[in-house]
Amino acid sequence: MRATPPPLPETLTIPEVMTALRLSRSKVYDLLRSGQLRSFRAGRSRRVPTEALRQYIDTQMGEAA
Structure with a gap:
């Protein structure tokens, strides 16, 4: 049986965000x-x-395609 992951918080x-994107603090602030x-x-x-994080990732995936 699979465990359901906990829901993500509404805000980060x-x-x-740095951890999720594997980016530095300065790069996140640039974004x-x-x-x-x-x-x-x-x-x-x-x-x-x-x-907003999901939209950013989706946009980046669309540009990479």
Whole structure:
């Protein structure tokens, strides 16, 4: 029997995005500044919606094809 993976959180922190994309902090902030990856501020913290990360990955996969 297969275990169902836990659901992803609605938002990710910058370190979580770094881990997911295997990119450096500066590269992730470059993506945010350029508008390629959407985010918002929650107080002093930056959050990336999980859907925005999926859209970024889908866009990159489409460009690679």
